Structures are given as structure tokens and as C-alpha cells.
Amino acid sequence: MRITRVLSAAALMLGLAVSPAAADSSPSPSASADDAAPTSAGTSFRTATEIEQGQQATASGSTGDYQYWSFPADAGQRPTVKATVKLPKTHAAQTWQVDVYDGLRRRQACQYGAQTRTAAADAASVELACVLRTVRAWSEPWANDPLPGTYYIRLTAVGLATADLGQPVDTSVRADSKDIGGAAAVDGSLAEPLVPGIAVTSASDEETSESSAVLSAIEPEDGWSSGWWSDRWVWTVLGGVLAALAGVGGYTLTRGAGRPRQVPPGA
Template sequence: MRITRVLGAALLALGLAAGPAAADSSPSPGASADDGAPTQAGTSFRTAAEIEQGERATASGSTGDYLYWSFPADTGQRPTVKATVKLPARHGAETWQLDVYDGLRRRQACQYGAQSRTAAPDAGSVELACVLRTVRGWSEPWANDPLPGTYYIRLTVVDLADSDLGQPVGAEVRVDSKDIGGAAAVDGSLGKPLVPGIAVKSGEEKEGSKEAVLSSFGRDGWSSGWWSDRWVWTGIGGVLAALAGIGGYALTRGAGRPSRVPPGA
């Protein structure tokens, strides 16, 4: 009975520990209303329109323009950027390209997705996608790993007929992330997120800029730190090892001992 009570208490603690981890790993629902989302894009890194994850931003432009947006991404997230370009009637095929840059304006490679696509002359739209690598909490200075901070989206046409240059187009952009969690955790953390402009600003201007670009992570800033759900699974492994030891002891207790014979029997 004692072994049964110990096993029951350990399994209860295991369930309580795994519950929050499973809740944290579930993706948060994206915004469906899109109210307040930007309706215009920037024309450079400095003027990039700020968007939050889960909302759909729209913009109008002309073929040949560079359209820029920015969004925040934190440690453990794997962002997915999707863009749709609505095309007018035109004379030839067009090739559109979606590029993503980090806070240091380093172009980030896409794990998969149609980053560049050619639209036929009669196509009404073209869809692009880029799934980035998981954002790391720390990296070597020489590496090109994605780090927490601001990311930039650049959408532009890279090949078209000269007669189609300058025609009006419409664009839609959306960013979603999957929380990878402790599977991508590393030993170390970035001192400050790669958010251009925050380091050189001070006072109320600095705080206001931080709240604007990090609004999707709340007023307290970035969520990265020493804690990750791998600590939960490490604890679960320790509990399972203890249970295995208790079970092994219960199974082998008394084996090999001579049975007691009453005196005079």
C-alpha cells in the first residue's frame, strides 16, 4: 500500500508539472479582426510599418516599389511570413520575392516556403511564404543565427516587362509563429534584443519606442531568460528515474534472503 501511495503522489506531481508546459507550447490564436493593422507599408528599413504577429497588414503600391514591414520575434519562436500580391492586368509575367532581415539587417535564410514566385500574365495574384529558423537566445558573434528582436519584411518585384513597371498593386502580409520551446533552448541569452534605435534613445522616447515594437510581448518586454520548458522535462525525467528505482526495489525486496524458520520447528 505504501508503494501504491508513493506512485500515486508521484504521478499526480508529474501531471501538474506537465500541464503548464503543454499549455505554454500551444500556439496562441491570431487576431481575426485586423482592426488597427497598418494599411500602408514603408519604403525603407527606417520607415518600415510595424505589425504584430497574428494580424494581417495591407498596403498599396506600384510594381517596382520596395515595401517594408517590421515585426518582433522572441526566443523559441519559429516565425512564418506570408504575403499575397494582387496583380492588375499586364503584358507579361512577373517574379515577386519576399525577403526577411533581422535587427542587424542581415538577410535570414528560409527553412522552406515559396520565397520567390513567378506569376503568369493572366494570374490575378501571387502568394509567397518564408518559414524562418527558430529564434535562438544566444549565438556566436560570427554566426548568422536568428536572435530575438525586430525583423524586417521586404516585398518587391525582381523581374517584369518594362511596360508593366509602375502599375498599381495591392499587398497583404501576415506573420505567425510556432513556439518551439525547450527543444531549441541554448545555454546563454542575449543581453538586449536586436531592436534598432532603442540603444541610442533615452527616457520617455526610449520607453515609447520599446512599447511600440514589442507590443505583442506585453509591457514588461522580452520573455526570454533562463527558464524554458526543458527544465520541466528534466524534472519529469528525474521523477521517472525515482519511480523506476522504487519499483525495482519493490520487486527485488526479499529476493535471495533465507526464509525465517521458527526455533524448534
């Protein structure tokens, strides 16, 4: 009976512990439909159009131009960038490419996805995708791991016939993230996210001016380092609890087995 109560308590604690972890691993919420999505793109890193995760940003441009957008990504997220280019009615074969850079303007490799695609002559559109590695809370200085901060999207045509230069195109991009959870947790964190301008703003500047010159003001919905809680904490605590319950159960089953048998007096 006692063993049954112990196992029931363990099952109850398992259910309570897994619940927040399951909620933590759900995809990041999309931007509200009431938020006006941007309808233009920047022409450089400094003028990149800021978008929220989940927003479908659109822009009009010309073949041969560079188009830039930026979005925030926090620790524990695995960003996915998708882009669609609507091509002119008449054109030769074109090769388009989407690149993603972090806050230090380091180009980040795609785990998978069609980052570069060639559209056949007179094709109506071309779709691109890039799934980045999971954003880490901390990394070695020499590593090229994705870190929390601003990420830049650059969309351009890398293979064009001379006759196609300057033709009008319509583009759309979207950035989403999947929360990975404790599998990506590390023992460490950055002092500040890699947001352009934040490293050059001193404490005295912040005291004397309420509007500091930060090049990127966009941040995750719950603020930076919002993913400090992960299922890594859950399973660590749960492992300790289960180990303690196993010790109690083992003692209950085996207690008295090693004691010498008492012989009644006068036997």
C-alpha cells in the same frame, strides 16, 4: 498495493507537468480584431511599418518599389511570413520575392515556403510564404542564427518587363509564430533583444529622458524573453521524479531478498 500507489502518483504528476507544456506549445495568439491594422508600407528599413504578429497589414504601391514592414519575434518562436500581391489586370510575367531580415539586417534563410514565385501573364495575384528557423535565445557571434528582436519583411518584384514598371498593385502581409518550446531551448540569452536603437541608448540617456530614441518600439505581447518557461524544465524535473520513484519501487520489490535467513533457536 504500495507499487500501485507509486505508479498512480507518477501518472498524476505526469499529467500536471505536461499541462503547462501543452499550453506553452500552442500557436501565438492573434492580434485583437479591435487593433487597426496598418494600411501602408515603408520604403526602407528605417521607415518600415510596424505590425503585430497576427495582424493582416495592407498597402498600395507600384511595381518596382520596395515595401517594408517589421514585427517582433521572441526566443522559442518559429515565425511564418505570408504575402499576397494583387496584380494589374494586364501585365507580362512577373517574379515577386519576399525576404526577411533580423534586427542586424542579416537576411534569414527560409526553411520552406514559396519565397519567390513567378506570376504568369495577366494572373490576378501571386502568393508568397517564408517559414523561418526557430528563434534562439543565444548564439555564437559568428553564427547567422535568428535571435530575439525586430524582424523586417521586404516585398518587391525581381523580374519585370519595362512596360510593367510603375503599375499599381495592392499587397498584404501577415506574420505569425508557432511556439516550439523546450526543443529550441539553449543555455544562454542575449542581454538585450536585437531592436534597432536599443544598443545606442545608454543608461544615462534613459535617466535624463523618458522618451529614448529607439527606432522600433514594438515588442511581443508579454514582453521580451516571455518564453523563458518551456517544457524542457518540465521534462527535466519529471525525469528526476520518475527516477526517484523507480528507485523506491525497485527497493520495495527487492527488499529482504539479500538478507540471510534467520534460523529459530533449538531447530
